[in-house]
Amino acid sequence: xxxxxxxxxxxxxxxxxxxxxxxxxxxxxxxxxxxxxxxxxxxxxxxxxxxxxxxxxxxxxxxxxxxxxxxxxxxxxxxxxxxxxxxxxxxxxxxxxxxxxxxxxxxxxxxxxxxxxxxxxxxxxxxxxxxxxxxxxxxxxxxxxxxxxxxxxxxxxxxxxxxxxxxxxxxxxxxxxxxxxxxxxxxxxxxxxxxxxxxxxxxxxxxxxxxxxxxxxxxxxxxxxxxxxxxxxxxxxxxxxx
Amino acid sequence: xxxxxxxxxxxxxxxxxxxxxxxxxxxxxxxxxxxxxxxxxxxxxxxxxxxxxxxxxxxxxxxxxxxxxxxxxxxxxxxxxxxxxxxxxxxxxxxxxxxxxxxxxxxxxxxxxxxxxxxxxxxxxxxxxxxxxxxxxxxxxxxxxxxxxxxxxxxxxxxxxxxxxxxxxxxxxxxxxxxxxxxxxxxxxxxxxxxxxxxxxxxxxxxxxxxxxxxxxxxxxxxxxxxxxxxxxxxxxxxx
Numbered sequence: 001x002x003x004x005x006x007x008x009x010x011x012x013x014x015x016x017x018x019x020x021x022x023x024x025x026x027x028x029x030x031x032x033x034x035x036x037x038x039x040x041x042x043x044x045x046x047x048x049x050x051x052x053x054x055x056x057x058x059x060x061x062x063x064x065x066x067x068x069x070x071x072x073x074x075x076x077x078x079x080x081x082x083x084x085x086x087x088x089x090x091x092x093x094x095x096x097x098x099x100x101x102x103x104x105x106x107x108x109x110x111x112x113x114x115x116x117x118x119x120x121x122x123x124x125x126x127x128x129x130x131x132x133x134x135x136x137x138x139x140x141x142x143x144x145x146x147x148x149x150x151x152x153x154x155x156x157x158x159x160x161x162x163x164x165x166x167x168x169x170x171x172x173x174x175x176x177x178x179x180x181x182x183x184x185x186x187x188x189x190x191x192x193x194x195x196x197x198x199x200x201x202x203x204x205x206x207x208x209x210x211x212x213x214x215x216x217x218x219x220x221x222x223x224x225x226x227x228x229x230x231x232x233x234x235x236x237x238x239x240x241x242x
Numbered sequence: 243x244x245x246x247x248x249x250x251x252x253x254x255x256x257x258x259x260x261x262x263x264x265x266x267x268x269x270x271x272x273x274x275x276x277x278x279x280x281x282x283x284x285x286x287x288x289x290x291x292x293x294x295x296x297x298x299x300x301x302x303x304x305x306x307x308x309x310x311x312x313x314x315x316x317x318x319x320x321x322x323x324x325x326x327x328x329x330x331x332x333x334x335x336x337x338x339x340x341x342x343x344x345x346x347x348x349x350x351x352x353x354x355x356x357x358x359x360x361x362x363x364x365x366x367x368x369x370x371x372x373x374x375x376x377x378x379x380x381x382x383x384x385x386x387x388x389x390x391x392x393x394x395x396x397x398x399x400x401x402x403x404x405x406x407x408x409x410x411x412x413x414x415x416x417x418x419x420x421x422x423x424x425x426x427x428x429x430x431x432x433x434x435x436x437x438x439x440x441x442x443x444x445x446x447x448x449x450x451x452x453x454x455x456x457x458x459x460x461x462x463x464x465x466x467x468x469x470x471x472x473x474x475x476x477x478x479x480x481x482x
Contacts (some may be wrong), residue, residue, distance in 0.1 A: 028312045047313070047341035058378075091261075093283065093292050098378045100341045128261065131311035133283070133292035136262030175262035175290075178253060227260050230294065232309070 006156065012214065014141070014154045015114075017222070019121060019229035021129040029130020031230075033122035036156060037112035042122035044130040046102035059094035060102060064123075067107045080106075080116065087120055087140075087170050087196045093133040102132055113156035114142040116168045116198065125230055137173035138195055139222045142166060143211035145203040151211055153218065165201030167208065169194065169215040173223040255299040259291045259307060266305065279306025280315060310409020314339045314439035316375035323403065323437030324383065326366045334362060336370065339405075339439045342380045346370065350384040352392035360397075367398045367443065369435050398435060401445030402452050408440045410463045421467045425474040426455060454481060 005011070015036030024030035027043035034040075051061040064085045066077045084106065092102075104126065106119050117140035124137050144155040144163040155163060172193050199208070254265045266276070266289035278284065281293035282305060291297070295309025314322070316338065324336035327343060334346040346368070348359050362368070374382040385395040414420050414436045423434070432446035432455050442459060446452045458477055462470045 049342045096283075096292070096377065097341045128294045129311075131293050131309060131313060131315075134261035135290075135292065137260070173260075173262060175264060176254075176259075177264035178267055230260070231258055232295065 005152065006158070011150060011152050014218065014222075015156070017121075017225055017229075019125050019226060021125055021230055027126075027130075029126045029128070029132070031122050031125030031129055032109075033118050033125060035114050035118040035121075035154065037110055038114055038118045038156075039109035040115070040119045040122040041107045041109055042119070042126035043105045043107075044102060044123075044126045044132065045105075046130070047097045047100035047132070048102070049100060051099055051101055057099045060092065060097045060100050062088050062092060062094075063101055063103045064088070065103065065105045066119075067105065069108045069111060080119070083116065083196060083198060084119060084123060087138055088123060088127070090195050091124065091134050091136060091138050091172070092127065093135050096133040102127075102130075111157065113158075113160045114154050116140065117142050117154075117170070120170055120196075121226065125226070128230055135172075136175060137223065137226060138170045139173045139219050139226065140168065140170040140196070141215045141218050141222070142168050143215055145201070145207050145211070149207070151207065151214060153214060163201070165199065165203035165207075167200075167203075167211045167215075168196070168198040169212065170196035171216060171219045173226070174220045254297050255305075257297060258294070259297045260294050261290075261292055263291045264288045265291060265297060275303055277304045279304060280317070281307025281309060308409075310407045310412075312339075312405075312407055312440060313341070314408055316340045316344065316372050316381040316439075318372055318375050320372045320438040321436075322370055322372060322383070322439040323398075323435065323441035323443060324368050324370050324439075326362045326364055326368065328364070329362060336368065336383060338370075338372075338381070338383070338437075339441070340381060344372075344381040344383050346383040346385070350386060351396075352386050352390065362397065367403055369395050369398055369437070369443075371395060394435075398443050398445075401433065401443050402456055403441055403443045404456050404460065405441055406460060406463065408438065410459070411436050411438050411440055411442065413463070414442065414459070421471040422459060422462045422474055425471055425478070426458060429478050430455065 017035050019033045021031045023032045024043050027045060029044035032041045051057050055061040062085055064081045066080045068077055104123050106123060120138050120140040127134055142154055144152045145165040147164050172195060268287045281295055282289050283292045291307055293307050293309050295307040298308050299305050322338045324338045326334050327337050328335040332348055336344045336346050338344045370383040370385060372381055373384045387393040430451055432444055432451055435443040444452050444455045458474055462473055
């Protein structure tokens with residue numbers, strides 16, 4: 001099952017991931033996330049008063065604007081906006097600030113494959129930076145299915161074009177918990193969940209489930225990397241008055 | 243998962259926590275009343291974190307997540323700096339950097355009656371106290387303290403207001419006096435008003451002092467107390 005990949009990567013190996021928060025000084029929250037050569041910048045504004053017309057006023061509303069690197073905004077961008085909005089609606093605690101709108105602007109700096117997972121990470125990191133209440137992180141990964149039946153994780157642009165099918169998966173992040181006896185159940189219920197699944201192309205059902213398993217296996221390491229990168233930048237001094 | 247059953251909360255206290263982490267299991271803590279502050283959410287029997295930050299515990303029973311952001315979550319009793327956005331018959335609408343516009347009743351002033359309603363223009367800077375802060379309503383403010391006296395509340399004239407994060411405001415208001423303000427106060431004379439919503443107002447006799455104090459405060463946000471003192475002393479030396 002040895003597949004030749006650029007740079008000597010294994011079939012299950014992900015590209016180096018990096019995440020920085022508070023990159024923009026005027027946005028209420030911002031983050032820049034890179035996955036190999038793919039780079040995405042996300043900015044969060046809000047929560048601001050008022051919801052849009054057809055949205056439920058008892059919950060917070062999330063608005064996503066996707067800006068591609070070049071070209072006009074078309075159907076592909078609208079599709080990304082809708083997917084990102086649904087994913088983020090799942091992870092945000094919408095009842096915390098009812099009747100407010102939070103705007104997330106995603107700017108693609110460079111697309112070298114695996115763009116949607118990178119954007120999901122950037123948006124999550126920006127939400128954490130802005131202090132929007134979240135239930136958990138979303139951790140996303142791209143699996144690709146090749147003609148010869150191999151599954152490659154995190155393909156770059158060239159590999160993506162040669163693949164027969166692509167699967168984008170977003171899972172809830174693994175959490176640390178103080179539960180001891182209930183730890184088995186606690187971990188299961190969080191890790192068995194899936195937030196988003198998007199497929200392009202044709203693949204057999206078994207391969208899809210295999211992609212799911214491989215993606216789920218990557219959740220814990222990805223969560224740990226994200227958490228490490230999102231550590232608070234400045235030491236907050238102990239405030240007895242607060 | 244090597245946390246001990248009855249003292250498990252201590253494993254997360256004073257540590258960085260992220261959204262989703264379960265920090266308290268209420269089924270193991272019977273006969274206790276716990277008070278939850280910002281950043282924590284109750285999910286049945288579990289208390290989970292909804293904001294990233296440091297988990298803090300204060301005896302006997304208060305838990306909260308400390309984090310620093312550019313937006314403010316209104317809570318009762320806080321002193322904030324607000325900017326008047328609109329004036330109506332009964333209230334002023336004031337922006338306090340929160341999710342919703344806050345409301346300042348026209349009679350919430352010392353000795354306020356229908357005859358002597360203050361006239362605030364749009365853009366007036368006010369020092370106010372948060373009276374009501376429910377999540378689904380506009381927060382309500384007041385220009386009086388709890389006993390009904392004006393105190394220091396009201397419009398702030400002259401001076402310069404700058405915005406920063408809530409963490410910086412808490413640092414400036416911490417007791418004992420924050421090293422930055424102490425060191426600055428020994429050499430310069432200035433007036434300062436700190437709002438817990440991330441706004442700071444500085445006033446002094448000459449503009450150069452105002453600019454110096456504002457810049458110094460903004461530069462010392464991410465420094466430890468010792469570093470702050472050193473930095474401020476260096477800058478004071480360059481000033482003279």
